[in-house]
Structure formats: C-alpha cells, structure tokens
Amino acid sequence: MSKRLTGILTPIISVLLGIIVGTIIMLISGYDPVAAYTALWNGAFGEVYYVGEVIRQFTPYILAGLAVAFAFRVGLFNIGVEGQFIVGWLASVWVGVAFDLPKVIHLPLAILAAIVAGALWAFIPGFLKARFRVHEVIVTIMLNYVALHVTNYIIRNVLAAKSGDKTEMIHESASLRSEWLQSLTDYSRLHWGIILAIACCFIMWFLLEKTTRGFELRAVGFNQHAAHYAGMNVNKNIILSMVISGAFAGLAGAMEGLGTFGYAAVKGGFTGVGFDGIAIALLGSNTALGVFFSAILFGALKVGALNMPLEAGVPNELVDIIIALIVFFVASSYIIRAFLDRIGKKGVK
Amino acid sequence: ACGKSDDNKGTETSKGGEKGKSFSVAMVTDVGGVDDKSFNQSAWEGLQKFGKDNGMKEGKGGYSYLQSKSDADYATNLNTLARQDFDLVYGIGFLMQAAVEEIAKQQKDHHFAIVDAEVKQPNVASILFKEQEAAFLAGVAAALTTKTNHIGFIGGMEIPVIERFESGFLAGVKAAKPDVQVDVQYSGAFDKAELGQSIASKMYSSGADVVFHAAGATGNGLFKEAVDRKAKEPSKDFWAIGVDRDQADMGPDVVLTSALKRVDVAVQDLSKKAMDGNFPGGEVVLYGLHEDGVGLAPVNAKAPNKDAIDKAVKDYIEKIKSGDLKVPQTRDELKNFSAK
Amino acid sequence: MDYVIEMLNIRKEFGSFVANDNITLQLKKGEIHALLGENGAGKSTLMNVLFGLYQPEAGEIRVKGKPVKITDPNVANDLGIGMVHQHFMLVDTFTVTENIILGREITSAGRIDIKKAEQEVRQISERYGLSVDPQAKISDISVGMQQRVEILKTLYRGAEILIFDEPTAVLTPQEIKELIQIMKTLIKEGKSIILITHKLKEIMEVADRCTVIRKGKGIGTVNVSETNPNELASLMVGREVVFKTEKKPAEPKQDVLLVKDLVVKDSRGVTVVNGLDLTVRAGEIVGIAGVDGNGQSELIEALTGLRKSDSGSIQLNGKELINHTPRKITESGVAHIPQDRHKHGLVLNYPIAENMVLQTYYQKPFSKSGVLNFKEIYNKARKLISEFDVRTPSEYTLARALSGGNQQKAIIGREVDRNPDLLIAAQPTRGLDVGAIEFIHKRLIEQRDHGKAVLLVSFELDEIMNVSDRIAVIYEGKIVAVVNPKDTDEQELGLLMAGSNRKEAGANV
Amino acid sequence: MSLMDILTIVVPSTLLWAAPLIFTALGGIFSERSGVVNIGLEGLMVIGAFTSIVFNLTFFDTFGNATPWLAILVAMVAGAIFSLLHAVASITFRADHTVSGVAINLLAVGLTMFLVKQIYGKGETGIISKGFSKIDVPVLKDIPVIGEIFFQNTYWTSFVAIIVAIIVWYIVYKTPFGLRLRSVGEHPMAADTMGINVTKMRYLGVMLSGALGGIGGAVYAQSITSNFSHATISGQGFMALAAMIFGKWHPLGALGAAIFFGFAQSISIIGSSLPFLKEIPNVYLLIAPYVLTILALTGFIGRADAPKAVGTHYIKGSR
C-alpha cells in the first residue's frame, strides 16, 4: 500500500472507528444510532442554512488550529490561543465600534487590530521564553485568565453602554457580514471571514515551507542548537513564531467580532475555541491542509450535534465523545497504519 | 432531508391554532443547560408545566428545548426551532439578547421571547424581572436576622441583573436596619464555587452572619461554607440566602430563605398569552411582586426571628405592591433611596 | 575448544535491510576478541543481538556450549554478559552510583541504601583499578569517567563476558592507555572481552583474535599475532588502504586567524579559556592537541560565535570578530565542522538537501527575496552528494537516516563548499572507519593546499601528528607549546598535554 | 483588619484551594517523570469529581460519614482505569502524548456529562449531603498563633495532600521504584539496557497520575462544589499542570507551587477588604494570581528542565 494512500486512509478510518464506537455507546444506552446520525447529518448539511452555519463555525476553527499548529512547528505549545482569540475579538470590535470610516479602510483596520492584539498577547510568552526561558505552557495558561478578566473589565467599564455587559454593534463598515452570502445560505451567519481563513492556510503553508523565514522557524523547531550554529537568531524566531501564532488566533477572534457576532460581550468563561484549536491542529498533524480539513470536521460535528436532542432525542454530549474518540484514533494512527500495512502485504501475496 | 422548504413559511406559521395545528413552544438555554438550578431550569420547569397543563407532547409540535454549548450556538438554535415551526421560541438569559434580535429580524413571522433582556422587535416579547423587589425582601430578612449587624453579598458578574439584586438587597437591609454593614463582593464568574466558598469564608470570618448570593453555581461555595461552619460550631449563626429558586435543599440548617425569580411563572404566563393570541410582541413584560414573578421563599423555621421577619416581609410586600415603595434597581438609585 | 560465547550464523533484518547476514563469532574464555568492520558493517547490531536488545531472525547463540535465547538485557545480565555501549547509556541527572545500581538497587526497608551502594561501587572500582567518584553526577564528569561508569555497571552485575563497542573513540590518549590497562586487568580476573574498534593499532596491541565483517557479512576470524594492520584494513574494506596521508610541506602565507589573550567561561561560569594566544596562517593546518576538558570546546565555540567571550581579541584577516553573531562570523569566511554533529551540525529532521544549505539558505541562488528556490537547493545538494561521496538514497532523505560517516561527509561537503578562509574542524573523524577518515584527512589537506587556514581539534594524537603542519598544545585554557610534528613524538606531546613544560619534556623548539 | 485576621482567613482558604491542585500535580509528576506528557490532568480530575459525587450520592446511606473518604478511593481507581486510555494510546499505540491528552480531556467531559444525563436524567447531579468539612486539628489547634492560623477552620484533605506530597517525594527520590521511574523518563534506552521494563514503568507512571488526578477531582468536588456538572472542573487541571512545571517536576516544588497559586487566589479575594487594596479596581485583584505566577516564574524560577525523554516514544531497537 502506498504511503500516500495510507496517509489518506488513516484519518478516514479513525473517523469511522470513532463513529462505530459512538454507535456502540448509543446501542448500550438505548438510543437509536441511525436516527442520531441522521439528525447529526441534517443538522450539519440537511439545509443550506446549516451548511452556512457549519462554514461559519469552522472559520475561526481553521485559524485557531493554524495558531496552535504554527507554534507547534517551532517547538512551542501555545495553550494561550484562547486568550489571544479573546483579545483579538475585543480589539476588532473596539475598532469596529469606535470609528466611522469608509469600509475599505475600516474593515481592514478592524481586522488588523485583532491581528495585532493577538500577536501582542502572544508576544509576552514568546518574549519570556526567549529572554528568561520561562515555560510557555504556564505563561499562556495564565494569560488566558488574564485575557478573560481584562477584556470583561474593558467591555463593562469602557465599551459597554451604561453598566451593560455587551458592546454596541460594530458599524456596518467594519463588518465581515454580507447580505449576499447570507441570502445564499438562507440567512445563516456566513461571512467573508472564510476567505481570510483559507488565505491563512495558504500563508502558513507558504511561509513555513517556501520562505527563508520558514526554513529558520522549522530549523529552530527541530533543533535549536543547529539553528544557532547555522547563524539563525533562535530567540528572535521563538518570539516571531509566537507572534505569528497569536496573529492567527487574534484573527480568529475577529471572525467572531466582525462576523458571527458583531459585538463583544462579557464572558462567564472561556469560549473553548482556543482549546478546540489544539485538537484541530493535532488532528491535522500541524499542517495547513490538515488543519483545514480537521476544522471542517469539527465544525460540522459541533453544528450538527445541536440538532440531535430535538430530532433524535440523543444528548449532544455524544458528539463530544465521538470527537474525543476520533482524536484518539488519529493519535493512535500508528496502529492503524501498521494494520493497513499488514493488509497491504497480504493483498500483494 | 429535513424536508421543509423555506419560502412557504410566511403564511403557515404565524398564528398557532388557526390551521388546526396545535400550539407549540420551545426554548433555547444558554450554556448552563436546563439543569443549572437557576433560571434555565426554572424556565424549563415552567414550559413543562405549561405543556402538561395544555395536553402537549414533549418534542416537535409540542414543547421542547435546545441546549447551547457555546455563545455561537444561540442563533443556530433559535433559528432551528423557528424552522421547526414552533410558534413561540424563548431565548433564556441576557446572553442571548443579540442572537434573539438577529434571528427575530430574519424570521419576522415567528414569535420570540427573551428572558432577562430587552429586544426591540415587533415579534419579540421581552421578559424582565424586578429582581430588586425579591432582593429587597431578602435584605429585610437578612437585616432582621443578623446579630452581628454585619451582612455579606456575593455577586456573580457585574451585570445589570445582578446590580438589581445588589441594589434591592442593600435597600432592604437599609430599610429594616439602617446601621447594618454590608460587604459586597463580586466573584467575576457564575461557575466558580471555590471563589464563592473563599469569599463566604472571608465574610463569615470577618463577622458577617448572613450572606446573600446572586452568583449562580459560584453560590454553591457559599452554602458549602455555611454548612461546614455550622456543623463545626452549631452554637453560632451562619445564614445563607439563596437566589432564583428556593435553595433550602442546599443546607436545611443554614439557608435562611431565597430571593425567588419565577422564570417559570413568567414563561407559563407569556406562553398562555401567546396561545390565546395575545402575544405582547414588541413589548417589555415586567414581572415583579405584583405579577408573582418574584418573591421570597418561606423563611427557615429555625430562624430566630421568624415571626418578626414574616411580618416585616408581609408589610413590605404590601407597600411595594401598592406602589408606596419603589425599590431602587441601580446603585445610583440606591444612593437616593430612603425607606420612608 | 571451549568457547564462552558462540554466535552461529546470526541473521538480523531491519525491515528489508539485512544488517547481519549469517555472521559467526566465537569467543574463547579469557581472550580479547576484536570485532572489526566499516561504519555500518553491522558490528553494533551483532552485539545488540548478543545483549538481548535485538532478536535475531535466524541463527543460534550458545553460552558455555548451551544454546540460549536472549530475549532481553536481563537475560543477558543473568548469563553474565555485560555491554559498554557505543553511545553511553547513562542518565545524566543521576549520580555515578545511581547509574550503576539502577535495576539492581541495594535496599533496606524499601528504601535505596545509597551509603551501602556507594561503598560497593567503591570496592569494585578499586578492585579493577577504575577510580571514580561514586557521588558525582554524570553530567559533571568527563567522558573517560563516564566510560568507567559503564564498565562498572557491567561488573556490578557480575558480568563474565564484556562487550566494548568502540570504547576508545571518545577517549584521550591517556584515557585510552588507562582503558587498555583496565582491559588487561579484567582478563587477568578471568573475564572475556569482545572489543569493537576502528583503530587497528589498538587491535594489534590488545586483541588475541579478530573477527572481520563487511557489509553485514562475516569475512573471517584471524589470530592477531599472525596478521598486520594492512591485512586487517584490506580485509575490512575489501581493498588496499593508505594510512599515512600523503601531503606536501606547507607553504604558509599571511595570518588568517589571530587570537590574543582570549578569556572564555564555560556554562558553569568557570574560566576555561584563560588568556589564550593562537595564530593560524593561510595554507597551513594547525592542530590543537590536548586532553579533553582543557578548554578546546569553549575555544571553538568562542571562535564561531556560539559562546560569549569575556575578553581578548579574535581577528580574522585583520577584522575583529570577538562576540559577533555566528551569522556574521560565517559570513566573514569561517567554516566549522562541529564536534557534535547531531547537536550542532545537522537538523536531523531536515532532508539532506536542506542541511546542505543550513547557513546559506538566505543567499542567492537558494532564495530570492525571502522565498526559497528548491530547485537550486536540490541541485547544490546533488552536486555535493556526489562530490563528497555521501551515501544516501536521495537528497530528499532525512539526515537522521544516514550513517554517522555519511552525515559527517555531508557536513564537511557543506562547509568546504562555502569556500571559507578559515576551516575549523572539531573532532572531524570521531567514530569513523578508516576509509572515511582517509577521505576526510585528504579533504582537510586539500583545503590547506588551496591556501586556506585550517584549525584542527582532535583527541587523536595520530590524527594530529599526521595531518597538522604545526601543533599547538592546549593545557588549562592556554596554548602551552607550539611544536612542529616532525620535531616531536607522541611521548613528548603526551607530557606537554599533561602540563609539563617543553624543557622538562626534553626537547627544543 | 489585623494581620492575624487576614492570616486566619487567607491560610485556610489557600490550603483549601491548593489541596486538589497538589494531588493532581503530583499525579502529573509521576506521569511526566516516566516520560509521558500528561495534559489530560484536567480530564482525569473530571473523572474523579464525577465518580466521587456519584458514589457519594449513591452510597451515603450505606457508609455514612466515611462516604467522602471511600469516594476518594473509588475516584482514585476510576482515574487510574481511565488513564489507561492515555497509556495505551501514548505508550503502546505511539500516539503523540499531547494529542492523546487532549483527547482524554474531551472524552472525560463528554462521557461524564453523557452519563450524568443517563443516570439522573438531567444535566447535573444533586448536592451531596456529606462532603469534606472544616475541622480544627486536635492538639495542634491550641498552639498559640500558629494553631489559629494553620490548624483551625481547615480541611483534613489539605493536610493529607501535604503528607502525600512528602510521600511522593520519598517514593520518587528514595526508592528503587522512583529511581527506575526517573531513569525511564530521562533515558529509556539506558533503562532498558539495565533490564528495566520501560513500558511497564510508563504504564505505572500514567496510572498513578490517573489515580492522583482522580483524587484531586474527588477532593475538589467533595470539598468545594458538592455536586457535579459541566462546570465543576473548569481549568483546575491546567492549573495543576502549571503547578507541576512551576515546581520543576519535583513533588515538593509542585506542593509549593500549588500553595502559591492558592495563596495568590486567596489574596485576590481578601484584597477587597484590605484598606490599601480597597480602592483598586476589582479586575486587578482578579488577574493578580495569574500575573503573580508569571512574575514569579520570570523573577526567580527561570528555566525549568523537563525530564529529557518526556514526550518521546521508546521503541526497542530504534536509534
């Protein structure tokens, strides 16, 4: 069996295995798996509205996944995507609310604000790692909480109309929304962000694989000593990779701030997008294309799951279980690959 | 798949009973889910009761709910329910305001209702509560119970709803016993029991003997702390006051009473109106003491002053209902409040 | 004939690759049996089979005549087989004692009795003349010491049969002498030894018999007393080998590298290069001889910008380079074959091709305005691969997959190709077979003949003597003597390296 | 408020916060010392919290006041069993440890919430009637000053946590098991040549992390939330992970780090009552614990070196 075929088959088999185990769980607990999966499918692709919602859902997922993946490729574990996402969200809304500009200026400016905010938020752990060798995992975990509280404070005390809990709606000139896209999908909240997300997949691929900067970043990720020996500035590349990672995360926040929601509200807890980004990146083996596909899978499962209780009476936690199982099986793809190789060999004989 | 085309919804769905199709109603919970022991749960109980009273089935065409797993799901869920032709769709919680507004604009032929927030759309009814009135009564009860003249208030997040609780509570304390000191502290979250516990511990340690919370699951920590302390020092008082529903089950020896917020009542009431064709679209429906939308749970029989409290509470209820007493709902109003 | 170990017709495959093809090795009691073969011939593999780390696909192992199945190192231990691995198997953060007792701890009441264990370690080390500090941390002791710990590990487990996999590759001449002494003591104590080494001189000196393997196949076993290095080498390589690298006398020109009063601290903050002066001229090879730990590594790191210097001056063609970045220094015309090829020399997870442009990727033609030009990179790689005889399936192969010798050739190709004014080679032939060594020495001399300055650091006195035009002896962070290889011998160098001055060493400048 | 008042409030609340973090971080140490990265601590705590609450609710009538302690044991076993998934994936199936850990976290939440709905027909459990409660430590409580600060209004579980930290330190640094465990995490091939079963040690390391993570979750649920819902464990596992790294993979270091986190958290709560902190906007107090941690790391801790082979797979015969 060829390497490429195995490479494609492995995730597919993982997904199938996840579904099979999910089915077994449903059978044991007395639910109707066929109805459940039908509901899941209908909830994700059954109507064009839901297709729009699935795309809307995986737009930030792609970016959050890219953010995690990018740092990973340089040997850093950015658990702080959640926090960078939140500050990006707020920054985009802030610009969206505070200014009144022509769209050609306003929208890019709001997007840029999100990117810069996310990048700056990620600069902190990058800098501390480079300068003081502080473990980025702790710093990013801590900064998530800081981001949550600080953005809540700003929303409540600076941006919200009189002790409210939510900013005003951004001006139309800063919005990613499009009547046309929405009408295409029967008024889902589909917005132009998907174009940006896809562009970012390309940017990540190009940057890492085709540029001298990417050459350095990857080298630093694999072997800092060799990178240093080769004249690369290791610390600068560490900081840079966190900054780029944070920029992706901040942009993901703009997807929510300028697209899905159009405002920022006080949050009682984390949105989970950043943490889902970890699973998405890992599922996509930290490559741009992989992230793209795993984000689609996640988006479809998440949106489709909402429909399961109503249409099939199955708790939507089941989808969380299935997602977890898929992640497990993909992670354990070594065993699947070994199995495929066995079959491949037998087939030849 | 899901089988219904989207262009024909206009005529079909506007008024319930008209086409021989029975009335159906559903709600979307926020991330708390229907069992958050707070307003989601209360709303769902109301909806269930309404459904049973009117011989409806749970599920499509009867009464149902969808749970949101993140903020982004609100709109999808509201839309899904509208698409499934529920005659009235509730969004439960202030978090859902923007989503209800947006979907209401798209689905102009469907009726929506939002709890705890205001949406100015002709097809949306906004349900607001006069939390301050319930909290006021709780404040009265607290003031009449404290021996140390020291009371605590634990808020979840600083949002208008909780500010109403805070203002009302402080006003109630002031009205019943002006010289009582009240510590106010916000935990910043509705789901951090350990924060609630630590704050409660601090309040009790520094002399408070009654603590009121309006902090969702964060408040669980308050009850835990009160129960623990009471078990350790049965001779001393560690009272806790619950919120939203009667939380007496959280600790029979320590729960003094609870500031009730009858989302269930409101939901039943509004559903009834809608079923009867009197949907108050575009209006704010206020539920206060007068509408039985808020209230005070029975005061713990072990409370030393129970009779006095019951009496005082009854008096204030009269005053509020009659309009003689207007309970402040913001901190600004509280500054100018006097109980005379 | 009683053999303590017989490995009969052993076959070991890695996937489709046959690393050991029908190899037979028989070890007599009380002998030192050398195992000889090129890099990648399959020596370590064969020994790992004997030690139970690998399971052979075919063949039989007998210990004292009895057929055995050695399924894991525990079984090997129980059979009295101990192995000193080519890459040390020591836990850096543990002490000497902890490393030795690991897996066979001495306990009292469930707790490791570290006092008693240390005592035991001390006892064994005294008995076999292997003095070590039982309480020292592995990361703090020299490579030679670490090897003693490896030997002690086997002795602690009561090994009767010891396998040494290239034990001398990492040792200084003094340490080698000591090791040879140790091996002789071990034999006297009734042990038997299998010794893997690329150094024919050592085989001639200590071994009784020698088994030669080539490309995974057994070539045969010879009595050392009946053979000579030339015969062994040609058995191993399959052709004649020239040992003494031919070279013309040097024609040194202007100073290229001028180091004055250099002071450098090591990672623990101890001053290890302490006022060092050194000159390397165009067209000459200067060899630095010294015992490991006298500041060689730090000197090179300072020269190449990998480590900060405290004071002094490093001039290249008259330009000051002290404390410049590695990038500046490479661009000024310095190339560096690093001592640790895995740590510094290569990004093991990059293809060979990308490793070939590790310092030049940002220059034309390998990239333009920040975008890599892979066509040029692969072209360059293919050229270097063929020019420097790097044996690799393709230029896309990950560097990780290459054998040590080929990795080293790739690095040398890359560095030489940059056409530097100064080539710094640190232990360039460590662990390589004679064929590869010959190749590398030729390249170094070729560079010199092209008018480059070459600085060679090596612990192999042979190499220093053979290749250098001048020898600078380093001792405690200073160059204590500069001698001409023609006017000196290993004896004298050894003394200089041990810190006695030239006069005492009995020679004149 | 006097300093004494402050301390009598801050210290018990610090210890209350710290206890679950200590247990879980110690679990993390076992796993990572054996070479297996464990970011699944959060999920293991979820399992522990869930199991303990369900057990407590179900068996309170049978076991009475011993129930919370028994529930801890049950949670420990459940955590250990659940962690087997992580072990199988990351050791036997050679999964990326981090991916597998993420899957553990996802699965734990999904599975427990699914089960809660199955068992109770709603989204959260009821309130347990007997959790861990405040105690005064006999004898010690009467020591002047210290007794009042450290041994009054506190929880047995906090002291158990501290004692367990010391026991873990002893195990990791003083016993053959500890030596082997660490060797496997530092240099598995060396351990293998010494006849140590790398796979077995790693399985043990992971399962111990499951057991301790389960205890951590059980302690948290039974001494703080008193019930189980999706919000019961929300980030404590990650804080425990941070405590483990902050403590440099050393049991006593993790103990100190967890107590530091608890302290920073308590200070942020008491802060609003202290005269000099009163005027500060609430947000500064809310972020104080996290910022303090970052500053502490930057200031005096600096580089933390993980076990060398952590996150790698040991495949016999590979180079």
Ligand SMILES: Nc1ncnc2c1ncn2[C@@H]1O[C@H](COP(=O)(O)OP(=O)(O)OP(=O)(O)O)[C@@H](O)[C@H]1O
């Ligand atoms: N694209 C390029 N083309 C030619 N030379 C380059 C290029 N990029 C960098 N250099 C050279 O590399 C050296 C360092 O460049 P630069 O200032 O970009 O790096 P730095 O800040 O030291 O760190 P880093 O190497 O990580 O970028 C300079 O001498 C510069 O001339």
Ligand SMILES: Nc1ncnc2c1ncn2[C@@H]1O[C@H](COP(=O)(O)OP(=O)(O)OP(=O)(O)O)[C@@H](O)[C@H]1O
């Ligand atoms: N685990 C393995 N998987 C695949 N190939 C291997 C493995 N171990 C060794 N080989 C291959 O088997 C051959 C023999 O390797 P081995 O390490 O035994 O050589 P050696 O004679 O010890 O060489 P050296 O002198 O460099 O130490 C080499 O080609 C090597 O690439």
Ligand SMILES: [Mg+2]
């Ligand atoms: Mg070898």
Ligand SMILES: [Mg+2]
């Ligand atoms: Mg070798």
